[in-house]
Amino acid sequence: MTLLSKLKEYHDERLDGQLPPLYAYTPVASIVVLGSDGRVLSPRPISRVDSSTTRGKRGRDMAAPEVKRTSGTKPLLLADDSEYTLGRSRNPDKPDRARTRHTAYRALLDRCAIETEEPAVLAVRRFYERGGADQLDLGEDWDDALKITFEVIFANGERQRPIDLPTVQEFWLSVNAPATATSDQCLVCGERKPVLDRLQTKIKGIRGGQPAGTDVISANSSAFESYGLEASRIAPTCRECGEAFTRALNSLLADERTSLVVADTTFAFWTRERVAFDFASHMRQPDAAQVQALIDSPRRGRSAAIEDETAFYAASLSASGGRAVVRDWIDTTVGSVEESVARWFRLQRIVDPRDEDPDGTHPRPLSLFQLAASTVRDARRDLPVTTPRALFRAALSATPLPLEIAYQAVRRCRAKPRGEGRRGEGSWFDVRRRAALIKLVLLSQEPELTREDYMVALETEHPSPAYHCGRLLAVIEDVQRAALPGVNATIVDRYYGAASSTPAVVFGALLRGAQPHLARLERDRPGAYVNLQRRLEEVMAQIGDWPATLALKEQALFSLGYYHQRAHGRAEMASRRAARDTEPDADDPKTDTGQEHQS
Numbered sequence: 147m148t149l150l151s152k153l154k155e156y157h158d159e160r161l162d163g164q165l166p167p168l169y170a171y172t173p174v175a176s177i178v179v180l181g182s183d184g185r186v187l188s189p190r191p192i193s194r195v196d197s198s199t200t201r202g203k204r205g206r207d208m209a210a211p212e213v214k215r216t217s218g219t220k221p222l223l224l225a226d227d228s229e230y231t232l233g234r235s236r237n238p239d240k241p242d243r244a245r246t247r248h249t250a251y252r253a254l255l256d257r258c259a260i261e262t263e264e265p266a267v268l269a270v271r272r273f274y275e276r277g278g279a280d281q282l283d284l285g286e287d288w289d290d291a292l293k294i295t296f297e298v299i300f301a302n303g304e305r306q307r308p309i310d311l312p313t314v315q316e317f318w319l320s321v322n323a324p325a326t327a328t329s330d331q332c333l334v335c336g337e338r339k340p341v342l343d344r345l346q347t348k349i350k351g352i353r354g355g356q357p358a359g360t361d362v363i364s365a366n367s368s369a370f371e372s373y374g375l376e377a378s379r380i381a382p383t384c385r386e387c388g389e390a391f392t393r394a395l396n397s398l399l400a401d402e403r404t405s406l407v408v409a410d411t412t413f414a415f416w417t418r419e420r421v422a423f424d425f426a427s428h429m430r431q432p433d434a435a436q437v438q439a440l441i442d443s444p445r446r447g448r449s450a451a452i453e454d455e456t457a458f459y460a461a462s463l464s465a466s467g468g469r470a471v472v473r474d475w476i477d478t479t480v481g482s483v484e485e486s487v488a489r490w491f492r493l494q495r496i497v498d499p500r501d502e503d504p505d506g507t508h509p510r511p512l513s514l515f516q517l518a519a520s521t522v523r524d525a526r527r528d529l530p531v532t533t534p535r536a537l538f539r540a541a542l543s544a545t546p547l548p549l550e551i552a553y554q555a556v557r558r559c560r561a562k563p564r565g566e567g568r569r570g571e572g573s574w575f576d577v578r579r580r581a582a583l584i585k586l587v588l589l590s591q592e593p594e595l596t597r598e599d600y601m602v603a604l605e606t607e608h609p610s611p612a613y614h615c616g617r618l619l620a621v622i623e624d625v626q627r628a629a630l631p632g633v634n635a636t637i638v639d640r641y642y643g644a645a646s647s648t649p650a651v652v653f654g655a656l657l658r659g660a661q662p663h664l665a666r667l668e669r670d671r672p673g674a675y676v677n678l679q680r681r682l683e684e685v686m687a688q689i690g691d692w693p694a695t696l697a698l699k700e701q702a703l704f705s706l707g708y709y710h711q712r713a714h715g716r717a718e719m720a721s722r723r724a725a726r727d728t729e730p731d732a733d734d735p736k737t738d739t740g741q742e743h744q745s
């Protein structure tokens with residue numbers, strides 16, 4: 147219950163008093179304007195629809211009555227859809243449902259008018275006595291699913307919305323008081339008081355949940371029940387606490403600064419006090435300059451700020467039908483998170499041959515979604531919730547990532563070794579994301595790095611033969627491209643999978659196949675031949691005996707070796723082109739590197 151306690155703490159310190167009990171900020175699309183006698187002052191209701199945003203298409207947010215309701219009949223006082231408010235059926239096949247719901251709405255309104263005696267509520271009551279919806283001009287574009295409320299203008303010019311009146315708000319709370327008087331110890335506040343059979347409000351904003359929202363405490367079958375407790379009583383919660391932690395979580399999920407969605411996983415995070423550190427932007431769309439400043443902050447000797455000790459909380463959430471699933475909970479400090487995020491970006495740094503920074507000194511940082519999406523073909527359909535969750539925890543708390551995530555990226559490398567596209571920038575971006583993720587996984591398991599720029603770019607002295615096997619495949623591909631300019635499918639498209647798992651079986655055939663290409667280069671392009679032959683010899687000298695098979699970690703190193711060698715070749719090619727542009731007369735075929743035909 148730590149999560150719920152911290153959410154209630156957030157509500158009490160940040161949100162308490164902003165909304166009346168059992169109210170929520172909810173989209174309201176239209177306002178019917180009435181006189182004090184219930185007469186309609188404008189047949190066309192005032193529209194609050196904002197088509198520029200997805201949520202705004204349902205109307206701008208307004209504080210209005212809100213409680214959990216199922217498919218049964220349960221009206222929301224003075225702010226509901228057309229079925230309840232006007233008796234208009236949303237489904238022509240179910241006209242009786244609209245009549246039943248409108249009758250219940252009118253009955254609740256009558257009770258409110260009698261108990262509160264508010265003139266504004268009486269005006270709404272008179273509106274119905276005058277004919278209700280028959281007085282309105284709704285037009286053909288009217289959406290019966292959207293909410294409607296009322297505003298009353300009195301003779302003195304005063305304007306009142308009935309739902310804003312304190313007496314109406316108190317009436318709404320009394321109507322929705324818990325039906326049970328059974329007392330128990332609330333697991334959130336620890337006090338003994340009446341507890342809810344079912345929470346009265348739902349969590350909204352968890353990806354994959356039902357449109358009406360999800361329950362964070364619920365049990366609807368004997369498999370989830372214990373000690374004879376059912377529904378929400380499996381975790382006894384009083385009304386005040388239930389509404390507080392639900393409202394807090396809804397507030398966090400509605401704010402981009404405190405939430406993040408990756409495929410079917412939703413993250414919520416917050417701090418005990420407000421701080422300057424913007425965790426959300428680092429995960430969602432990291433800025434290279436800000437990331438570099440975060441990485442460099444320890445070198446500048448920044449003194450520990452007070453906010454470093456501020457508590458930082460985070461939860462990973464997903465939905466299972468109408469229920470929220472808490473998949474992870476993190477309780478740490480802002481200072482620890484800053485250190486972990488800086489490490490996260492250091493470990494994912496890898497050369498990007500598309501940059502004007504070919505040595506990889508300041509490569510562009512990748513977002514959490516970009517890294518997670520690199521493991522699957524279609525992130526919207528194929529990405530399991532476990533991958534974003536593991537990446538999120540690693541970013542927050544510097545925990546090692548499981549090798550399984552590296553294997554997912556390796557598997558995509560085997561399926562599409564040169565990216566999802568055949569050529570161009572898009573395909574290189576795909577390959578770089580996978581390489582960055584593989585490097586991140588491998589180095590996250592190392593207690594200390596030998597040096598800060600380790601594995602950012604080509605490591606010619608790397609101790610792993612698997613890494614150099616990947617380099618060798620890239621060099622053999624260079625030989626093929628140099629000898630056969632414009633070739634579409636290279637040896638990589640055919641042999642990457644086998645070379646990355648059973649090098650001893652494959653590379654003998656690949657090297658024999660490269661000999662005719664080398665002979666052709668020796669005849670037609672001696673400069674390219676010399677450079678490529680020397681590179682082959684240098685890489686093979688690092689391999690020694692051919693590995694018979696490569697385990698998972700070695701396959702990951704193979705992928706990095708292939709990527710690093712390809713990136714190094716592209717950087718050399720870019721450097722040579724720049725030299726030719728500045729010195730047009732300096733071309734010398736003897737210095738041909740054989741890189742001109744790389745994709």
